[in-house]
Amino acid sequence: xxxxxxxxxxxxxxxVVLVAVFIVNINISEFYLGEQNFINMFQxxxxxxxxxxxxxxxxxxxxxxxxxxxxxxxxxCVLAALHQGGxxxxxxxxxxxxxxxxxxxxxxxxxxxxxxxxxxxxxxxxLIGFRGAGRILVEDNSIGDFPEWFETLGQEPLIxxxxxxxxxxxxxxxxxxxxxxxTAFGRSLxxxxxxxxxxxxSGVNVSRDKMMIMTASGFxxxxxxxxxxxxxxxxxxxxxxxxxxDIITMVLxxxxxIFGGSGTxxxxxxxxxxxxxxxxxxxxxxIDQNTQTGVIGVLLxxxxxxxNLVARLAGSLRVARTAERGPPAPGGPKEGGDTARxxxxxxxxxx
Amino acid sequence: xxGLLSLRPERLRELSLFAVMAVAxxxxxxxxxNYIGGSFFNxxxxxxxxxxxxxxxxxxxxxxxxxxxxxxxxxxxxxYVTGExxxxxxxxxxxxxxxYAVAIGAGLGLLNGVLVAYAKVPAIIVTLGxxxxxxxxxxxxxxxxxxxxxxxxxxxxxxPNSTIVSFGDFxxxxxxxxxxALIVVLQLMLGGLKWGRWVYAVGSNPDAARQAALxxxxxxxxxxxxxxxxxxxxxxxxxxxxxxxTVNAGNGLELQxxxxxVVGGVNIFGGAGTLxxxxxxxxxxxxxxxxxxxxxxxxEFWRDAVLGTLIITAVAVDFLLGKRLGRLSTSARGRRAxxxxxxxxxxxxxx
Numbered sequence: 001x002x003x004x005x006x007x008x009x010x011x012x013x014x015x016v017v018l019v020a021v022f023i024v025n026i027n028i029s030e031f032y033l034g035e036q037n038f039i040n041m042f043q044x045x046x047x048x049x050x051x052x053x054x055x056x057x058x059x060x061x062x063x064x065x066x067x068x069x070x071x072x073x074x075x076x077c078v079l080a081a082l083h084q085g086g087x088x089x090x091x092x093x094x095x096x097x098x099x100x101x102x103x104x105x106x107x108x109x110x111x112x113x114x115x116x117x118x119x120x121x122x123x124x125x126x127l128i129g130f131r132g133a134g135r136i137l138v139e140d141n142s143i144g145d146f147p148e149w150f151e152t153l154g155q156e157p158l159i160x161x162x163x164x165x166x167x168x169x170x171x172x173x174x175x176x177x178x179x180x181x182x183t184a185f186g187r188s189l190x191x192x193x194x195x196x197x198x199x200x201x202s203g204v205n206v207s208r209d210k211m212m213i214m215t216a217s218g219f220x221x222x223x224x225x226x227x228x229x230x231x232x233x234x235x236x237x238x239x240x241x242x243x244x245x246d247i248i249t250m251v252l253x254x255x256x257x258i259f260g261g262s263g264t265x266x267x268x269x270x271x272x273x274x275x276x277x278x279x280x281x282x283x284x285x286x287i288d289q290n291t292q293t294g295v296i297g298v299l300l301x302x303x304x305x306x307x308n309l310v311a312r313l314a315g316s317l318r319v320a321r322t323a324e325r326g327p328p329a330p331g332g333p334k335e336g337g338d339t340a341r342x343x344x345x346x347x348x349x350x351x
Numbered sequence: 352x353x354g355l356l357s358l359r360p361e362r363l364r365e366l367s368l369f370a371v372m373a374v375a376x377x378x379x380x381x382x383x384x385n386y387i388g389g390s391f392f393n394x395x396x397x398x399x400x401x402x403x404x405x406x407x408x409x410x411x412x413x414x415x416x417x418x419x420x421x422x423x424x425x426x427x428x429x430x431y432v433t434g435e436x437x438x439x440x441x442x443x444x445x446x447x448x449x450x451y452a453v454a455i456g457a458g459l460g461l462l463n464g465v466l467v468a469y470a471k472v473p474a475i476i477v478t479l480g481x482x483x484x485x486x487x488x489x490x491x492x493x494x495x496x497x498x499x500x501x502x503x504x505x506x507x508x509x510x511p512n513s514t515i516v517s518f519g520d521f522x523x524x525x526x527x528x529x530x531x532a533l534i535v536v537l538q539l540m541l542g543g544l545k546w547g548r549w550v551y552a553v554g555s556n557p558d559a560a561r562q563a564a565l566x567x568x569x570x571x572x573x574x575x576x577x578x579x580x581x582x583x584x585x586x587x588x589x590x591x592x593x594x595x596x597t598v599n600a601g602n603g604l605e606l607q608x609x610x611x612x613v614v615g616g617v618n619i620f621g622g623a624g625t626l627x628x629x630x631x632x633x634x635x636x637x638x639x640x641x642x643x644x645x646x647x648x649x650x651e652f653w654r655d656a657v658l659g660t661l662i663i664t665a666v667a668v669d670f671l672l673g674k675r676l677g678r679l680s681t682s683a684r685g686r687r688a689x690x691x692x693x694x695x696x697x698x699x700x701x702x
Contacts, residue, residue, distance in 0.1 A: 064475070111667065120418070120475065121609075121619045121666050128606050129659020135652040237652075245483055248476075258473050294487025301480040304472045 010255040010307065014270040021277045029284035039161050041280045046165040047072065047224040047231075048243055049272050052250045053169075053176045054220040056268050057213050059251050060180070062193035062260025063112060063119035065217045067104070067126030069243035070134070072225030075101035077134030079226055080143035080235035090147050094226060101222015102215060104130050109214030113207040119214070127244070135237040144234030154230030165227045177265035189213070193260025242293075249296050250275050253303035275299070361625050364616035364669075368631040372638060379642045386645070389520020395634075395641050397511055400526045401426075401588045402633040405604060406611035407534050408581030410629040411541075411574040413612055415554045416621030417474035419575065421463060422582040422608055424485035426601030429456050429586030431489055434498035434596050441504045448507070452587035453580045459485060460579015464572040482605065490598045500594025510591040526588055531630070538626040550574060555622025610658055611636055614665040636661070 025032045042049070051068050058065045079097035082088055088096070104126065111122045158164045180186040192199040192206050200206050229235045254271035256263030275296065282292045380386040405422055412419045433452040437443060443451075459481070466477040500508050514522040541547035553560045553570045561567050585604075590596060615632025617624025636658065643653050 111663065115667060115670060117666055117670055118619055121613060122663060124606065124609060125659045125662035125666070127659075128610070128655050128662065132653070132655025132657070132659055136650075136656055139650065139652050242483075245479060248479065252476065258476060290487050290490045293483050294491075297480040297483030297487065300483075301466065301472060301477055304476050305466065305470050308471050 011264065011267050011270060014253070014255070014267060014274060018270060018274050018277070021274055021281065025277060025281035025284065028281055032281065032284055035161070037280070039166070041276050042166055042169075043163060043231075045246075045276055045279070046163070046169055047228040047240070048246050049250070049276075050165070050169050050172060050224045050227070051221055051243070051247050052268065052272060053173050053265075054213075054217050055247050055251045056176070056254070056256055056263065056265065057180065057189060058119075058217050059248075059256050059258065060193050060260060060263050061189045061210060061213050062196065063210065063214070064248070064258075065105075065108070065119065065123045065126075065214065065221075066244050067108060067123040067130055068217065068221040068224075068247060069240040070127045070129075070131035071101050071104045071218055071221035072228060072240040072243065073237065074104055074130040074134040075222035075225035076229040076235045076239050077137040077237065079229055081137040083146060084143050090150065094150075097226055098219065098222050101225065102219040105218015105221070106211070106215040108218070109211045112214055113210035131237070131241075134239075138235060138237050140237065142234050142236045146230065146233065150230050151233050154227060155233070165231070168227075173265065173269060177269075180265055185209070190261055193257075193262070195261070245293070245300065246275065246296055249300040249303065253299060255307075258304060271303075361616060361623070361628060365625070365628055365631055368615065368628070368635060372631075372635055375635070375638060375642070379646070382647070383642070383645045386642070389522070391641070392521050393524065395637050396527045397524055397592065398641065399634050399637045400524070400530045401585050401592065402604075402607055402611055402637055403534060403630045404530050404581050404585040404588065405608035406615070406629040406633045407537055407626050408578035408585075409605075409608040410612045410615075410617050410624060410626050411537075411550060412474070412578045413554075413609075413617050413619060414550050414621055414624060415571050415574050416557065417467060417571065417574070418478065418609065419460075419463065419474065419578045420478040420605045420609075421459070421481040421485060422578060422585075423601045423603055423605035424482050424489070425456050425459050425579055425582035426586040426589055426604050427596075427598070428459065428485050428489050429583040430590040430596045430600050431493060431498055431598070433587055434503065434590050437504060437507060438498070438502040441502070443504075445506060449584065449587050452590075453583040456583020456586060457576050457580035460576045460582070461572070463579065464575030467575060468568040468571040478605075486598075486602075493598045495598070498590075498596035503590075503594060507591045508594055526591075530588075534626050534630050541626060546570070546573070551622055553621075607633075607636060607658075610662045613662055616665075616669065618669070619666065632665075 031037055051072070055065060055068065075097045078100040079093055082093035082096060083090060108119070108122050108126050111117045112119045153164050156163070158167060162170075180189070188199065188204045188209060191202065191204055192209055196206050225240065228240060232239075250271045251263075251268055252258060253274065254263065254268030256268065278295065278299070279292050282295065376387070405426070409419055409422065429452045432455060433448060436451060437448060463474075463477055463481055466472045467474045511524065511526060513525045515525055515528050516523050541550060549560070549565050549570045550573075552563070552565055553567050557567060560570075586601065589601060593600070611633035612624065612629045613619060613632070614635060615624070615628035615630065617629055617632075639657060639661070640654055643649055643657060644651055
């Protein structure tokens with residue numbers, strides 16, 4: 001009960017932050033409040049936010065995928081290399097590039113799900129290795145000259161002012177929210193994220209679910225990489241370099257616990273809006289890309305630091321109150337916020 | 352076989368690394384004309400010095416079940432700032448110049464450590480954030496100026512080529528000897544001092560360490576400060592080796608340091624591994640790095656793909672062997688010591 005209230009309190013907090021960002025941005029620039037600015041804001045980060053949706057599943061599941069930006073580059077490089085080779089029709093090349101991203105995710109998923117290796121190391125190896133594989137394919141060239149339909153797909157609006165990628169994202173986040181919060185599969189992801197052993201003993205197929213999520217992560221990263229290629233009109237080895245920072249920041253700012261097992265898609269959607277609006281506002285205020293990245297770094301740390309401090313403050317208040325009333329409950333208050341937090345998170349999903 | 356089994360797993364691991372290196376050198380000598388020679392030896396060892404110092408710091412952090420992804424940015428910041436200071440104060444005593452770099456690195460490590468140990472923000476989040484923040488600070492601070500070797504004192508520029516002893520064409524460089532000496536001293540401290548044993552205790556079981564009233568927080572703070580300080584030292588070596596420092600200096604070195612530690616047998620779950628192993632991991636990585644460049648038909652673009660493959664292979668092999676060897680040696684030791692059958696192996700999958 002308490003925990004649930006606390007969770008919605010985080011979403012409320014995000015909403016307040018978002019309104020504050022709005023107000024600041026309106027005062028920064030007259031160009032902020034325009035339909036086109038809002039479309040651009042999404043358009044310029046659309047590949048990132050597509051990956052954010054799947055990263056939410058990965059982190060709720062108790063894993064992490066540091067390789068997403070490299071898998072984006074890998075898929076795009078496969079596409080570019082096939083296009084340059086010229087032996088396969090372009091449509092087939094797109095399919096192969098998608099499969100390449102999916103394969104990258106499945107390979108890492110197999111190490112995580114079936115060998116039990118930590119996803120942190122596996123995807124760190126993937127972060128280095130898949131970008132490396134992409135670099136082998138395109139070396140230091142910039143490959144472009146894609147078919148017209150492909151570039152139109154990324155650069156021109158499809159319906160009204162919305163591009164294909166934007167429509168895809170809007171559908172994706174709604175479907176993802178339903179899958180995560182309203183289906184048995186989604187619920188099993190929370191149970192696994194809370195405690196994989198409990199999930200295993202309650203008959204959840206942990207390995208299969210982890211494999212599916214990591215594979216899906218590769219698929220969506222690959223798709224995002226291809227969409228990025230179509231928007232840019234060219235592919236280089238350093239495509240999407242460093243995107244994992246923004247992506248993970250948005251998920252954690254959205255209130256998803258880095259230890260897995262808790263978080264909401266609504267929170268993540270709010271976090272996406274906050275990060276995009278902050279970047280947009282900084283851009284309108286003529287603050288360069290580099291400083292924006294630094295701000296995202298600060299935001300990443302704060303998004304975990306603030307709830308930790310709030311929880312500890314609330315904890316010490318509770319201890320003080322129980323001390324006034326009488327002797328503490330057996331076992332006493334737990335030291336070490338992590339374990340206490342994980343135990344607290346276990347309750348709502350099991351009930 | 353029983354002789355090998357009586358060795359501790361770490362020793363076995365270190366021996367196997369020597370075997371892998373021997374095989375690699377043999378294969379490369381077939382592929383490359385005039386492969387083995389003084390100049391190649393010197394090039395590999397000089398680049399090992401930087402990676403090995405970083406890997407030592409990374410190992411200390413990983414031993415406590417944490418990770419430090421900010422070391423690449425710390426190398427960049429310390430190399431740049433120290434170079435800048437030496438430009439303005441060319442008469443600075445060498446000891447003070449090195450001390451300056453180490454102190455700045457330690458300060459940046461202290462910030463990481465406080466956030467991880469006291470604010471309880473997971474290390475991956477903190478250091479992913481500071482990776483961006485430190486680099487952003489450097490880019491803003493530099494104002495797109497580059498440090499060049501012209502303005503540096505002679506002793507800094509000549510340091511990488513200064514040699515202690517030579518065996519024919521094979522030089523033992525001062526920086527190489529120095530970093531080996533440093534790693535040996537740190538290894539002896541880690542194995543012999545109370546503080547060193549605490550590092551292992553905190554990593555292998557944080558809860559037990561807390562129950563045993565070990566100063567868990569101070570140990571974690573300590574390893575982050577040490578990692579920062581060693582990254583500062585590596586930054587100084589970087590400055591003297593390359594002379595020209597741009598804002599991108601040290602980019603990606605964090606991945607190399609994690610790779611060296613993991614390939615060197617440091618358990619990513621903490622509590623097991625040696626600095627000597629990490630040193631050998633660094634040697635192997637640099638050996639492959641420098642050799643691949645010279646294989647006909649391969650290009651520099653292969654290095655990242657190979658590095659990624661190497662990491663995942665090392666982790667997977669460790670995991671498979673560790674399971675088997677661990678079972679064999681505990682059962683052998685258990686029978687020898689008490690005559691009681693060993694407890695079933697457990698707690699391997701839940702970290």
